[in-house]
Amino acid sequence: MTTSTKTEDLFTYLDETAQFLEENGSVTYLEGIAEAGENLFREELCQTLLPDQAQILKEKLDLIRKEEFKAEEIRKAFQLVVLKGMKGAIQPHHSMTPDAVCLFISYLVNKVYGKQKEQLALLDLAAGSGNLVSALLNQATFPLQACGFEVDETLLKLAYVSANLQKHELQLFHQDSVEPIALLEVDLVVTDLPIGYYPKDGTAKTYELQATEGHSFIHHLMIEQAIKKTKAGGFLFFVVPNFLFESGQAKQLHDFIKKEANILGLLQLPKSMFKSQQAGKSIFMLQKKGEGTILPKQALLAELPSFTKKEALADMMKQINKWFENELHIL
Template sequence: MEELYTYLDDAATYLENIGQVTYLEGLAEAGENLFRGEVCQPVSLEQKEWLLDKLSSIHIETSSKEDVRKAFQLAVLKGMKGAVQPHHSMTPDAVCLFISYLVNKVLEKREEPALLLDLAAGSGNLVNAILNQANIQLSAGAFEVDETLLKLAFVSANLQKHELQLFHQDSVEPIAFEEVDLVVTDLPVGYYPKDQIAKSYELQSKEGHSFIHHLMIEQAINKTKANGFLFFLVPNFLFQSEQAKQLHEYVKKEANILGLLQLPKSMFQSEQFGKSIFMLQKKGEEARQPKQALLAELPSFSKKDALADMMNQINKWFQEELRI
């Protein structure tokens, strides 16, 4: 993993230095070279030889999918430190793995393949982690509006050999994608500027711009099959805004609220940036309404004993409330 990260970092930095590209764009190019086994950029002979020399030191076929994902993730994180765009952020690795565990819980007894959708894929770290950890055959579709992040997700998925369909589109707009068994999205937070598009949503704001995180929850529920599951990373203040009542009523009408798991406070710079995992099941004949929703504040992921105890409680909840 370290060797792979070193290659990606060195090649991305080199491409940044010799061309009119950012580190993140250079990283996507470095990953593309690795996937194709050749230098794909129009560079001088000397530059090509330097890149080929770096490329020859890496044997991607001996790396596990998780090593590829983690090496790529580290390089993306480095690039994001230098990026000024506020939407350039990444779902933390521990959270990706914890959501993967929850996804496996709800798909545990499923025998046929499942289809997953991510409405805001970013660089693809969350969706790729879930695909790596899945205990059943799982394919996915993902939307991302930022071109650089989409290219990173594309290259990362290729290197991990995942069946992932990627779309360069704002996922609040009408999307041509089939209904899915599962939605997992780290929701962007803020106002959605396209009022005309928002008008087609039940969760549109009565005045001013609508919340993009509310519209995405509605879009996700619409794109999920009856009885399907939804996992969102949401801000802790989700049900404290002026539009919270409207959101709560809509969600209760369309889905069963399974739980809200607050992520450790230590993960965030300040309380205002804190997030939780919001778990839903779309209503249907086989959907179960738990008598008691799963509400908990997760311990720090570095405290192994406390986390193991919490996971035992979560497993017990799934068994008793959802019969999983």
């Protein structure tokens, strides 16, 4: 008989409770996950239910609430159950940064800031359900304070509940991050960019990267907003579509980035991660220009091997480490 892991135990609790609330309440499965997490955080039922329904949920909660979970176990359980919920969601923006990508970006962030002693400020302009920002907080080798913006209320609640259970101090804002945001400059931006057109032409007009005609690209506007909100010398990591520099507005984007930041690298994610070539994505690395910043002689351009091929991945990481040492003098 196989014993379940802590992550599996938590997944089962979240999944079964969310299903029960969906079947017996007026919530969606994704909303049910957030409510299940809130019950666990408060160690009591937060819903108004019939006595027999409340008893069923109380028994599920009693089975799990005495267990101690590590932050990564909580993040991974949430990731799995939210992924299940997203398969049934019809909203195209309901997607999640894959676990391997979160961990690889964490490695890159630790590479540039790993020896930092002072607390740094992190911004995610499209936090979603909080998977990427949680991974960064869990993996960081330096003190990190984070904030995230998310326009979707359900995803924001999931991020909030997940952060509470992981004991993260994560500031979350229910706001469109392309709109003006009252936020001090941060040291680091990490965002899995939403792709598509931004509908608010009036807001887009305040950006250098507004389209000359028609709607502007939301991913272009977010890159501009991110650079604006980053301190001189700060680093930015984006998950971007592979076609980022192929659109009619690509030159405008490239010229703006070159003016404001140093392009460090573009790492193409494994093709096997995506259903089609058009859906392929890359990790785009920038450093905002400032005193003491180094423009690399050669940007880091590479196609990452499958994350399941450990030897090839280890070899690639050696090459990346060598690039950081040679080009940015980071050991």
